[in-house]
Amino acid sequence: KAGVTQTPRYLIKTRGQQVTLSCSPISGHRSVSWYQQTPGQGLQFLFEYFSETQRNKGNFPGRFSGRQFSNSRSEMNVSTLELGDSALYLCASSYGQGFGYTFGSGTRLTVV
Amino acid sequence: KQEVTQIPAALSVPEGENLVLNCSFTDSAIYNLQWFRQDPGKGLTSLLLIQSSQREQTSGRLNASLDKSSGRSTLYIAASQPGDSATYLCALNYGGSQGNLIFGKGTKLSVKP
Numbered sequence: 001k002a003g004v005t006q007t008p009r010y011l012i013k014t015r016g017q018q019v020t021l022s023c024s025p026i027s028g029h030r031s032v033s034w035y036q037q038t039p040g041q042g043l044q045f046l047f048e049y050f051s052e053t054q055r056n057k058g059n060f061p062g063r064f065s066g067r068q069f070s071n072s073r074s075e076m077n078v079s080t081l082e083l084g085d086s087a088l089y090l091c092a093s094s095y096g097q098g099f100g101y102t103f104g105s106g107t108r109l110t111v112v
Numbered sequence: 113k114q115e116v117t118q119i120p121a122a123l124s125v126p127e128g129e130n131l132v133l134n135c136s137f138t139d140s141a142i143y144n145l146q147w148f149r150q151d152p153g154k155g156l157t158s159l160l161l162i163q164s165s166q167r168e169q170t171s172g173r174l175n176a177s178l179d180k181s182s183g184r185s186t187l188y189i190a191a192s193q194p195g196d197s198a199t200y201l202c203a204l205n206y207g208g209s210q211g212n213l214i215f216g217k218g219t220k221l222s223v224k225p
Contacts, residue, residue, distance in 0.1 A: 048212055
């Protein structure tokens with residue numbers, strides 16, 4: 001059974017650019033969540049999608065956005081990149097509340 | 113504000129030792145709690161999931177307990193091995209409209225051969 005797949009694994013972008021990260025959940029999982037991990041702040045919740053609808057959103061600026069497609073695959077977009085956006089971005093999928101979450105290997109974003 | 117605290121922040125033990133990692137939380141109205149391990153630069157690997165109605169879960173050498181009344185969960189690792197070296201994270205799910213996970217900062221474990 002395939003796990004949660006995140007692409008790309010690594011990205012280097014220049015300040016001011018935008019970036020799109022992709023997440024393919026485990027087959028059958030309809031919930032996809034995104035988290036940002038930095039050494040200083042730890043793991044912080046970005047947003048959650050369920051059946052193509054954003055169900056929950058963390059405390060991040062509007063530069064961070066996402067969407068979910070009918071096949072449950074999700075993308076996360078960050079516009080006007082800042083140096084502070086450098087982080088490991090993790091995606092997690094689940095059947096729904098109560099079933100626990102499975103995480104992908106993450107996308108390491110470096111903004112220079 | 114819902115907060116999760118993990119103590120200690122770091123732990124170094126000799127191989128073979130039994131150890132306990134602690135997780136405390138301020139709001140006991142949890143839906144479930146999940147323990148993860150994270151190897152350097154990698155994603156999170158789920159270890160155990162405890163539902164609100166459960167007191168403990170076991171998987172191999174791992175045992176996790178949940179005491180909502182005291183706002184605590186513990187992860188017990190028996191007969192530790194060098195391969196157990198990683199950061200262990202506790203994550204709480206409060207369900208409902210707040211279905212996201214709230215993480216502690218983690219405990220970095222080092223098991224010396």
